[in-house]
Amino acid sequence: MLQIYNTLSRSKEVFKPIVPGQVKMYVCGMTVYDFCHIGHARVMIVFDMVVRWLRASGYEVLYVRNITDIDDKIINRAIDNGESISALTNRFIDAMHADSDELGLMRPDQEPRATDYISQMQGMIGKLIENELAYQVDDGDVNFAVRLLPRYGQLSGKSLDELNAGERVAIDSGKRDPLDFVLWKSAKPQEPADTRWASPWGEGRPGWHIECSAMSCDLLGEHFDIHGGGADLQFPHHENEIAQSEGALYGKNRQDDDAPFVNYWMHNGHIRVNEEKMSKSLGNFFLIRDVLKRFDPEVLRFFMLKAHYRSPINYSDAQLEEARAGLVRLYTSLAQAQAKTSPLDSHNPWAKRFTDAMNDDFNTPEAIAVLFDLASEVNRAQGAEKQALASTLKSLAASLHFLQRDPTEFLQAGSKQESGLSPAQIEEQIAQRQAAKQAKDFAKSDLIRKTLLDQGVVLEDKPGGLTEWRRA
Missing domain, CATH: 1.20.120.640 (Anticodon-binding domain of a subclass of class I aminoacyl-tRNA synthetases)
Known part of the structure; x- marks a missing residue:
């Protein structure tokens, strides 16, 4: 009987799908303005593992992982590069798929892009305004009124007074409350034409949080089984998803017997590098494609799954060599x-x-x-x-x-870290050793074995005079 640790209840719960034998799962995906790093690899590998186990257990799984292809970082990078938003994002979506394929991961069943769901996001924002949970400010932005939703904070387990606005939620003088977050961003004059869409609130683009609510509800329904992502998304992103989704569906007063947005919330642990937080400023920021130049993809996958998905994990070359061993x-x-x-x-x-x-x-x-x-x-x-x-x-x-x-x-194949002897050179040494054995020159035979072992090659003699070899 499968049990899943539910972040919402902070306990392991017996897994009971909404529809027997079927699982609907949504995972927050990548913001595509750069190559994927090993933190992204952990999310992809962990939830690939989850889907594989669910399917091996007999469940029919619908796996959705979104792509964020419009946000401030994307806009700034496209402007810096002098290219269009679509050219930038398509390039990095292709790179993401290439990394994922090399890691041997299954593609999600659905991989929605935010820019394809603008109308659904606008529909949800309109519903929140109708339910008096959202308001427009003088600069044109539409914000969610956090304090009007009594249940806000259930995922993080903190009261409204304890919560901070969070890294992604800027405190703006136009907001009624610092905790309020943006649903629709008004277009700025200097922003390119391909970053803005018409709306009832003026030209602009969606906030980051609303996209996952709109896409998951459209593809999986207003109530589904599992929502996953990295631990850093628990607050504010996932907290805001619950607020938006349940606020649009139930208004200010969701009742205890109303179905929740999601039944089980899963979060994978952080990655640290040599016991320090991974960051570009520290110079310990590793791209998947760079790691795979030095280590076999199966080694990286094995390394990630040697640790429990909820645990923090320390990344280092030594740890990957241990996984290879x-x-x-x-x-x-x-x-x-x-x-x-x-x-x-x-x-x-x-x-x-x-x-x-x-x-x-x-x-x-x-x-x-x-x-x-x-x-x-x-x-x-x-x-x-x-x-x-x-x-x-x-x-x-x-x-x-x-x-x-x-x-x-x-x-x-051995380790990509070592140059070592080529297979042809190893086979030549094995042939010389065989000849030495036939000539009863056992000292030379033993020397060849030792020389190969010193160079990381292990010989195994088999019946019938055959010798097999492997890298140490």
Whole structure:
């Protein structure tokens, strides 16, 4: 029975979908004005894992992740570059997809762009004005009146007096209250024509928060199962989404028996770099594509899922090398048998342990520990038992999208950090060692083995005079 930690209730809850057997899930996506960094990678990998496990558990999942393709950062970058908004955003959407594909991630079922949902956003803003929860100020902006919604603060767990405006919500003299946030931004004279849309409140563009409410409600309905995103979005962004969505639907006085906007709120933890917050100013800001020049994509994925999705995670080259070493252990076990991916018997004790871990709020560290225990059993087993255990290992790992490559290919690829010997050079050394063994020059044979080991190449002699090799 799947349990999910719900940020809204601050507790694990048994997962009960609104429609039995179906899950509707929305995840806040990227603002596309630059290449994706490893913080984005964590969001993408975590919720890819969630979707895969839900589907492996038999659910039909509709997965929506938005694209923010209009906001201040995008406008400023386009002006600086001397290019149109669409040219800039299309370029970085393509780059995002390229990074995601290299990481082996599934594309969302729907990937709505904010600029395609302006009319839906305007409709929701109009409803909020009608419900007396929004107002227009002298400069043309339309703001949400936070203090008119008694339930505001339920996600962050703070009272209105405790809350701060937040990084994304500028305190403006035109607002009635510092906590109020913008729903519609009036166009400024210096802003390009492709950054403004006609509206009942004058030309302008939507605020950041309203886009997710409008797109999720349009694609998933006014009440859906799971909403996800990074921990930094809990307040104010997700708090504001609840306020907008429930304010448009119920007005000021939502009743206790009214259906909430979202049943389960999920937030993944922050990424730190060498125990410091990742930021461009500190020079510890890593793009996905730069990391993948130095590390295998499966290594990055394995590193991210070794930690529980809600925990902060410390990124460093040493941590990624440790993750690669873990994958080497698992692939080394698989290399011993002809493993096949197949449906698992629910009575299989390994499958039960793995399933219990994943059903405990997607506890990937415990699930991966099961894989290591199973790999140890593969190493000890013989014959048909070894093959059966290896197949179980590969099948369980498939739900996390690990261990699906040819083991020899992975093991011989090694680390991108090291130059090392080429496969042809290694094979030449193995041939010389074979010749030395045939000539009974065992000292030379042993020297070649040691020399290769010193260069990070492990030799394994097999029956029939065959020698296999892998990178250490």
